[in-house]
Amino acid sequence: MNPYIEILRPGNALMGAISIILVALIDKTISIPVILAMIAVFFETSAGNVINDYFDYKIDLINKPERPIPSGRISLKNGRNYGYSLFAAGTVCGFLISYITNNWIPFGIVLFADIILYLYAYTLKTTPLIGNLTVGFMTGFGFVFGGFSINNPNIIITSLFLGFFAFVMTTAREIVKDIEDIEGDKTDGAKTLPILIGEKKPAILAAILIIIDSALCPLLYYYHIFGILYLVVIAFAVMLFIYSAILILKSQKREIAAKVSKNLKIGMLIAFVAFIFGSLI
Numbered sequence: 560m561n562p563y564i565e566i567l568r569p570g571n572a573l574m575g576a577i578s579i580i581l582v583a584l585i586d587k588t589i590s591i592p593v594i595l596a597m598i599a600v601f602f603e604t605s606a607g608n609v610i611n612d613y614f615d616y617k618i619d620l621i622n623k624p625e626r627p628i629p630s631g632r633i634s635l636k637n638g639r640n641y642g643y644s645l646f647a648a649g650t651v652c653g654f655l656i657s658y659i660t661n662n663w664i665p666f667g668i669v670l671f672a673d674i675i676l677y678l679y680a681y682t683l684k685t686t687p688l689i690g691n692l693t694v695g696f697m698t699g700f701g702f703v704f705g706g707f708s709i710n711n712p713n714i715i716i717t718s719l720f721l722g723f724f725a726f727v728m729t730t731a732r733e734i735v736k737d738i739e740d741i742e743g744d745k746t747d748g749a750k751t752l753p754i755l756i757g758e759k760k761p762a763i764l765a766a767i768l769i770i771i772d773s774a775l776c777p778l779l780y781y782y783h784i785f786g787i788l789y790l791v792v793i794a795f796a797v798m799l800f801i802y803s804a805i806l807i808l809k810s811q812k813r814e815i816a817a818k819v820s821k822n823l824k825i826g827m828l829i830a831f832v833a834f835i836f837g838s839l840i
């Protein structure tokens with residue numbers, strides 16, 4: 560794959576863009592602001608990933624040497640400038656949404672995302688739990704950004720609901736990823752939770768977050784945000800989430816953490832499908 564595409568982590572960027580569609584599906588609208596919001600989140604998620612790899616150069620030489628920057632396929636300078644360009648493109652999209660809708664909250668949200676995603680990569684990532692909460696919050700905030708871009712009060716409230724679930728599950732996955740990356744993070748002096756208090760307690764915290772999200776997700780049906788098909792499909796995601804929670808409680812070995820991280824990502828994708836089916840029936 561072209562390194563300038565690979566470094567975007569296009570799968571994640573697409574997931575971020577799809578989170579906007581999921582909100583728009585509930586409102587059953589597709590508009591220029593919605594399309595611009597999808598593009599904005601794609602660019603902001605991509606920018607966050609690129610600037611993250613720029614600052615993670617030393618860690619990734621150990622943890623992920625095959626990535627574009629540590630492998631030398633993209634120079635540090637080009638990686639930095641590429642990240643800045645993506646932030647600029649996302650910001651322009653945010654400005655256009657606000658200009659079209661005459662509502663300056665979306666533009667404000669994108670400017671906030673520019674700052675937070677840069678700060679995460681530059682420093683927040685190495686602070687215990689704050690880094691995990693930052694990524695979780697920004698992931699959930701993508702849904703809220705979609706709600707404000709549609710600018711319908713009912714949808715804004717629903718987007719907050721969806722954002723909460725994304726926030727909790729992504730935070731849990733970030734903690735699991737820190738357990739997986741503990742060796743590389745140690746070389747960079749990162750103060751992640753597993754480095755500070757060992758792997759067991761972070762594993763318990765991640766499992767609690769996963770179980771909370773899984774226990775509360777039927778509320779999206781109970782409050783009529785999604786129809787009955789949502790319940791049928793989300794059941795498969797919940798089974799995978801619960802299985803992941805049990806796995807990480809039983810063992811915090813790197814390969815188990817990697818497997819749990821992958822399972823949680825798959826569960827998130829199944830949750831996306833549940834949201835889509837739940838919006839239709």
Ligand SMILES: CC(C)=CCC/C(C)=C/CC/C(C)=C/CC/C(C)=C/COC[C@H](O)COP(=O)(O)O
Pocket residue numbers: 568571572574575578604694698701724725726728729733736772773776824827830831
């Ligand atoms: C129980 C329930 C309803 C859960 C909902 C979970 C849900 C829908 C989560 C949404 C996640 C989302 C919108 C992700 C978008 C982009 C993304 C993957 C953001 C976080 O990525 C950061 C991560 O560290 C990237 O690492 P990797 O995936 O290993 O490249």
Ligand SMILES: CC(C)=CCC/C(C)=C/CC/C(C)=C/CC/C(C)=C/COP(=O)(O)OP(=O)(O)O
Pocket residue numbers: 571575599600603604605607608611615668669672676679684694695697698700701704736740
């Ligand atoms: C609210 C708006 C306008 C956009 C939201 C944009 C979204 C969805 C952001 C989600 C959070 C995100 C993509 C963060 C990027 C930084 C990142 C890749 C975090 C994980 O990096 P590390 O902790 O270094 O782990 P790895 O690099 O090993 O994956």
Ligand SMILES: [Mg+2]
Pocket residue numbers: 611612615
């Ligand atoms: Mg990184």
